[in-house]
Amino acid sequence: MSLRPVARASLSDHVFEQLTTEIVEGRFEPGTALPSERALCEALQVNRGAVREAVKRLAQAGLVDSQHGSGHHVLDFRRSAGLDLLPRLLFRADGDVDLQVVRSVMELRSAVGPDAAGRCAERATAAQQAAVTALVDDMERVAGDTAVLQGLAIRFWDLVIDGSDNIAYRLAYNALSEVYDQVRPALIEVLGDEIRDVARCRQIAEAIQSRDATTAREVARALTDRGMQGMRDALALLEDR
Amino acid sequence: MSLRPVARASLSDHVFEQLTTEIVEGRFEPGTALPSERALCEALQVNRGAVREAVKRLAQAGLVDSQHGSGHHVLDFRRSAGLDLLPRLLFRADGDVDLQVVRSVMELRSAVGPDAAGRCAERATAAQQAAVTALVDDMERVAGDTAVLQGLAIRFWDLVIDGSDNIAYRLAYNALSEVYDQVRPALIEVLGDEIRDVARCRQIAEAIQSRDATTAREVARALTDRGMQGMRDALALLEDR
DNA sequence: TGGCATAAGTGGTCATACCAGTTGACAAGA
DNA sequence: TCTTGTCAACTGGTATGACCACTTATGCCA
Incomplete structure (x- = not known):
């Protein structure tokens, strides 16, 4: 059983939603124009x-x-x-996930x-390099x-994003994470091949450790390509239905 | 003389700033914790x-x-x-641009x-393909x-972003545009080589027209690389000072 | 020690004014 | 006829004061 904090929302939250x-x-x-404020109150x-x-908040969100x-x-x-x-x-109006x-x-x-x-291979601090390596150690321990x-x-x-020392990557990643979290259970299968590819994570960690940016880039490309392939397969399956 | 709309800001805008x-x-x-609302009022x-x-708004902005x-x-x-x-x-506290x-x-x-x-080469509609080509025509006319x-x-x-039919690219681009706009005059020199490289834009447009994604990708890579090089040069110059 | 009331401080909600900018209708003037 | 000014009826912006609801720390009590 997994307990989660009960959701609480103020009135303005509901209006915003x-x-x-x-x-x-x-x-x-x-x-x-939106209806006037007084009309919305009513x-x-x-x-x-x-x-x-x-x-x-709507204005802040653009x-x-x-x-x-x-x-x-x-x-x-x-x-x-x-x-x-x-x-x-x-999520679209009908509640389904928008695959686009x-x-x-x-x-x-x-x-x-x-x-x-x-960039992480080029710029990561010693502590960040070590953290990535340590994390891959953990991955190997739970492999399977x-x-x-x-x-x-x-x-x-x-950790890789942090090590890349790129604030734009970091902020973009924050937004992507929130999407990812919402469909995480579904992606466990779609991205299965990528997720289980600890070997490539190891290669990336070693490339970061040895400041070999080219290798880090290429292996990471190969790694994310596996995920893309898994997603293409999943999309094809869904369209067949 | 170039006239611009006078800036207007509400109280809450100022507080937010x-x-x-x-x-x-x-x-x-x-x-x-922030000071209490009542303390901030005071x-x-x-x-x-x-x-x-x-x-x-602060909450909305994360x-x-x-x-x-x-x-x-x-x-x-x-x-x-x-x-x-x-x-x-x-912009940093001292008013200078943060080069990071x-x-x-x-x-x-x-x-x-x-x-x-x-992606644009793969997915653009006929109208979008034509729009890109037409725009490059314009570029050649004003070359120089x-x-x-x-x-x-x-x-x-x-147009390329629109043609790529990728909502994440589109939204990220919106954010990048706002940064770009604020330093646009400065970048006219830094990115000069890239901006004047109309030939590559032409190649990209043709690749998009012929749905040659690989070429579009490679040429675009070469194009943005020119800009990156210009920026590296500019950063090196600034650091010498 | 553990549990419970309590008080003080915090954000959340509300009603009611009034100020300030925008818009369109319309009359007065050229 | 066209322009200009005025005005009324909108719109959002600011202000006040009250009260509700939640959290936290305190300290008492069993």
Whole structure:
């Protein structure tokens, strides 16, 4: 049995959720104005402060643009939102996972991962090099238990990203992680071949240790390619259904 | 003379700015609590609503975590913020550009750009293929005027990203664009060689037209590599000073 | 020692004003 | 006819003060 913290949400959280959903699913069209704050209060049966807090968050997320006197205008989130919107796009209106989003995330991971490994080999501190090596030691110890390996693989990439000393990689990784967490159980199979490929993780760790950026990059590329292949297979299967 | 819209900012905007700066520059340490809302009202001389709206935005940006009854707790933005924090990290406390951030952004661009070009070749619609080709036509017409070319290059990549049909690339690109815009005049020199390389843009457009993903990827890689080289040179120059 | 009330401090919600910017209708003037 | 100014009716922005709900530390009590 696994216990999780009970979810708690304030009124403005709920308002934010609803409005985000409406916008992302296109029921509030870009260019149009949101209903006025007072109208939203009436419709949602909350006070104006809750509505304003929610709208401020929408603005921060790049979903609306507020203009004093004129209204809150809906933006095209594809052009104005940031990566942290991804978790909101993962589930479609019918509750199913949007495979386009999963594919996109995997591709971004494959684009960034190898270079992160290379940069890590170039720039990691001695402590970071050692941490990566130690983690692969752990992976070898639990080899076979794919579920545990998946957790270690996540930490592996976390360390690699840190070692790459690239703040953009780090922040992008944060957003990707949140998507990953939401579909983690499903990916345990899809990415199985990659997750169990501890040998390549070892090679990467050794390349990082010896500051061999080229090897780190190439092996990481091969590693993420296995995951991409697994995902292609899974997508093909789903489309056949 | 170039006129720009006058900047307008609400009270909560100002509060958000100040708090963000304090957090990003480390004067509010991760794990500690922000001053209470009432204390912030007193210190900033604004009403509590303005403070709350600002704090909600901080939470949305992944900088704080609010707990009813306990306070607003500062998070480690390196692990919890999204890519859209990048523009806030670009300028350091002394007003200078943080070159680490610029380097990070360029690396992310180089990691994603080539794959985006490849995916674009695979997936772009006929209209998108035509748009890329037409844009390169424009580039050839103004060849020589680097400043204008820079604008077209931005639109070029915008089209490529759209054609790649990858929502993660699109959202990441949005965040990168905002950083780019803030240092655009400076990059006109740093990236000069890349910007003037219309020939490679032509090759990419043709590869996209003929759905030759491999060529699109390789040429795009060569193109962004020129920019990386320009940046390395610029960084070396700055460090010599 | 362990459990429980309590008080003080925190964020969350609410109602009600009023200020300030935007927009469109419309009348007065050129 | 076209322009210009005024005004009324919106919109979001700011302010106040009260109260509710949750957390935490304190200290008492069994």
